[in-house]
Amino acid sequence: MRALVVEDDAEIALQLREALERHGYAVDMTGDGEHAWFLGDTEHYDVVVLDIGLPGKDGLSVLNEWRSNNNAIPVLILTARDTWREKVTGLRSGADDYLTKPFEMEEMLARVEVLTRRAAGHASSILSCGDLSLDPSRQQVTEAGKSLDLSALEYRLIAYLIHHKQTVVSKSTLNEHLYEQGFDRDSNVIEVLVNRCRNKLSGNQIKTLRGRGYILEEE
Amino acid sequence: MPRHSLHFRILAAAVLIGIVGIAATGYVLRDLFSNHIEKRFFQTLESTIHDLVAASESKDGNIRFNWRPSDPRFNTPFSGWYWVIFDQDNTALTSSDSLPGNVDTGFFIYPDDSGHRRFTMKGPTDAELIGLVRKIKPLGSEHFLFFVVTGPADDTRRDVDAFSLNLLIALSLISIAFIVISLLQLRWILTPLYKATAGVQAIRTASKSNLDQNYPDEIRPLVSEINALLEDNAEILSRARLQASNLAHALKNPLTVIKNESRGAGGEKIRQQVDHLNANISRHLNRVRISGMTRHNGNLTPVAEVVREICESLDIIYSQKQLKIRYDIPEHSFFHGDRLDLEELIGNLMDNACKWAKHEVTLSTQCNDNELELSVCDDGAGIPPGEWDNALKPGSRIDESQNGHGLGLGIVSDIVELYGGSISIVPKPASSMNCITLKLPGSQLKGLE
Numbered sequence: 298m299r300a301l302v303v304e305d306d307a308e309i310a311l312q313l314r315e316a317l318e319r320h321g322y323a324v325d326m327t328g329d330g331e332h333a334w335f336l337g338d339t340e341h342y343d344v345v346v347l348d349i350g351l352p353g354k355d356g357l358s359v360l361n362e363w364r365s366n367n368n369a370i371p372v373l374i375l376t377a378r379d380t381w382r383e384k385v386t387g388l389r390s391g392a393d394d395y396l397t398k399p400f401e402m403e404e405m406l407a408r409v410e411v412l413t414r415r416a417a418g419h420a421s422s423i424l425s426c427g428d429l430s431l432d433p434s435r436q437q438v439t440e441a442g443k444s445l446d447l448s449a450l451e452y453r454l455i456a457y458l459i460h461h462k463q464t465v466v467s468k469s470t471l472n473e474h475l476y477e478q479g480f481d482r483d484s485n486v487i488e489v490l491v492n493r494c495r496n497k498l499s500g501n502q503i504k505t506l507r508g509r510g511y512i513l514e515e516e
Numbered sequence: 517m518p519r520h521s522l523h524f525r526i527l528a529a530a531v532l533i534g535i536v537g538i539a540a541t542g543y544v545l546r547d548l549f550s551n552h553i554e555k556r557f558f559q560t561l562e563s564t565i566h567d568l569v570a571a572s573e574s575k576d577g578n579i580r581f582n583w584r585p586s587d588p589r590f591n592t593p594f595s596g597w598y599w600v601i602f603d604q605d606n607t608a609l610t611s612s613d614s615l616p617g618n619v620d621t622g623f624f625i626y627p628d629d630s631g632h633r634r635f636t637m638k639g640p641t642d643a644e645l646i647g648l649v650r651k652i653k654p655l656g657s658e659h660f661l662f663f664v665v666t667g668p669a670d671d672t673r674r675d676v677d678a679f680s681l682n683l684l685i686a687l688s689l690i691s692i693a694f695i696v697i698s699l700l701q702l703r704w705i706l707t708p709l710y711k712a713t714a715g716v717q718a719i720r721t722a723s724k725s726n727l728d729q730n731y732p733d734e735i736r737p738l739v740s741e742i743n744a745l746l747e748d749n750a751e752i753l754s755r756a757r758l759q760a761s762n763l764a765h766a767l768k769n770p771l772t773v774i775k776n777e778s779r780g781a782g783g784e785k786i787r788q789q790v791d792h793l794n795a796n797i798s799r800h801l802n803r804v805r806i807s808g809m810t811r812h813n814g815n816l817t818p819v820a821e822v823v824r825e826i827c828e829s830l831d832i833i834y835s836q837k838q839l840k841i842r843y844d845i846p847e848h849s850f851f852h853g854d855r856l857d858l859e860e861l862i863g864n865l866m867d868n869a870c871k872w873a874k875h876e877v878t879l880s881t882q883c884n885d886n887e888l889e890l891s892v893c894d895d896g897a898g899i900p901p902g903e904w905d906n907a908l909k910p911g912s913r914i915d916e917s918q919n920g921h922g923l924g925l926g927i928v929s930d931i932v933e934l935y936g937g938s939i940s941i942v943p944k945p946a947s948s949m950n951c952i953t954l955k956l957p958g959s960q961l962k963g964l965e
Contacts (some may be wrong), residue, residue: 306769312772356897378761385859385863399774
């Protein structure tokens, strides 16, 4: 799962990155509106945490442009201004949720989690697929009630697949959603990662569709 | 009438000018008229003497008169119009018919040697007489004769008095008219100032934002200056507000960092203080924003539009909770005040209701000529009656309204207080809904598209 953090305050940006990474996200950061717009337009994020008060191009303009280009990427806006005008404007511009500063990272993570889940069409906070279930708030994957010991990347892969269960996911899509920007992407790495995960699962839920990618099935 | 009023000054000036001017005019006119009357009086006496002299004929040392003046006043007994002719021995030779034969003519003042003078004296009826004496030697006579003609002094005085009375009435009427016209003129001149006063008052009571330019040339610069002053004030105010807001927002980022850095054991106190600080900033920022806001605009905010926007946002914010958010707002209901204030009122009340509601939140309004009533109800637990006062007290301490039930009603109270409205908590046990009702200045405008 990949997140974009758009925040010009370096300290908050670091805290956001740390919290999201802790939560299993691959995080890209920028403090510049133009760059944020470009990243959101070209990269594939599962969620964007967007500060409204950016120097240069402000957050709402970035959001408006994404939405007018039919970019439905889930966006959580951060705002220092807590008037209702600000909230209404943000939500009408296409934000999926808002958070007023000062906020706690746990609150931010809870909102982000709801957004990614909602975007994938899940209502419950625990996502499951067959024997597998994912508790994003505890970053835990269990198989038939037994907790799995996963590395950060493995967790990211399984979380992404559970979010998009029973959907064909190509290697390049996985590449785009598991690694930060600038990571030297190689499709072999994905194959290795998938194999590692298969070995940790007792069932064979991750199927390979030759030439098309992978699919997580309920069995 | 206060001494410093323009009315008093104009009235005083009008009265002064009236009295002095009219008195002087009256005096001059009366004097001219009196001179004229006197002149005519003496002309009459003079011409009578001429006639008498012309009619006296001397024959063999005796004087004869073959003429009587045609003026009937000289023939009316004791009319005051008399003539007498004396010889050098002061013997009355003949006299007018107005002096009956038995009247002693001795009352006349005998002229001195100059033979030509004016005099006043008492007549036979004790009335005052004005007379003229001529010492003339008639044609053919060797002796001088004295021709005395008199008329009643009253006669001239009566004419002058009658004239004076008429003059006084006319001049008094003119004075009154002058004063009335001055006052009317003042009122007319002051009308634009009264209008400007009403305009400034309207600005103060927030029903207008500036004065129009429809004023006389002399007042327009003042009006322009007032408008410029208002604009300056508004600009200073908005700059100050912007700076306060910038300061507040500049504090929010470090607060976020501090709050998150203090996670874990021992940080609880710091986090509490950060929340406290943040609540204070929000509350005071809101106060800065609303102070003076309503005083400088006459905005009408459409209630339905604001409610729709807020409810759309709440639908998004509380989408997970699957709340039924319902509202019933008649079109053309208007809030008399700033849009941002109404947004804060409805937003905070509805957000609060959504937070505590189980399934349902409703917003309804009633609007009459000058009052807008907003009711927000939810089916949550409600505020315990013992805490109502704390929750609603305008200007209540921030920790009271912030903590406990987490009600953001402090901001609502501040705004309601500013608009002179009222706020009340109405539990409805029958429908198991808890309602908060606000009463605010508003109106229902009909026929408005």
